Amino acid sequence: MRRANVALGILGLSIVLAAIALRIHWVNTNLPEIPVEYYQQGEWVSLGGAFQVDSGEGTDGYSLLVEKAELTTYDEFLQEHGVEEGTVQRQPEGTHGSARCVVDLELRIRNEGNADGSLDVFQMILVPERGNEYLICDVMNQGALWPQTQPGAGMQVSIRPGTEYVAHIPYVFNGLEGVYFREVTDTDFSLLVSRMPERKMIRVQLS
Incomplete structure (x- = not known):
């Protein structure tokens, strides 16, 4: 039994x-398979409603173009793109080391007639060609660069209809410890600008 x-x-x-x-x-x-589209640096990419997390992002009318990407240190990025010192509280130079840990991505944004949409910049990750980790817009870390260069922008960016805007987005390795002391040694990346219904990627090469 x-x-x-x-x-x-x-x-x-x-x-x-x-x-x-x-x-x-x-x-x-x-x-259903999600189609993957690759674009080149210097090429306009029309989002056409493609989004990162939520279709409510409303990206119709938005287009993106990667002008260039350069490697820099924390202090160099802040010196180049930071707002006036009295606007935000800064730590002394050298506090974050001298590692070339920031990818300065120059992104041109165009809005043709969209009065309500936005771009989820935090979800636009930068993936090295080797593909086993990724870099994010430096928003969450203590002393993060993005709030010091784009006050009030948060994780979403929107611009007025009929205008263009050039943003310098600071990318660092994903993580909360030691990211400003870690050298970026990669030179070839892909920028993920949308996940659905098409996965749109822009090839990026450091200059």
Whole structure:
């Protein structure tokens, strides 16, 4: 009797595992694939409603173009793009080391007639060609550069309809410790500008 119960248990477990395997296979073969589009640095990319997290971002009318990307230190980036010292509280130079830890991404943004949309800059990650980690806009770290160069911008950016704007976005490795002391040694990247319904990527090369 005990052997029979064990056999039934094994049979039941096998059926459950087989059902799970079939379900995974069905999902993998029936879910729609997200098309991936690659663009080159210096090429305009029309978002056309493509978004990062929520279709409510409303990116119709927005286009992006990567002008260039340069490697710099924390202090150099702040000296080049920071607002007046009295506007934000800054730490003394050298506090964050001298590592070339920031990718200064010069991004031109165009808005043709959209009065309500925005760009989720924090989700626009920069992925090295090797692909096993990524860089983010420096928003969350203590002493983050983005709030010191774009006061009030937050994680979303919007510009007036019929205008263009050039933003210098500071990219650092994703993490909360030691990012300003870690050298960036990569030279080739892809900037993820939308995830759905198309995954749009711009190839970026450090100059």
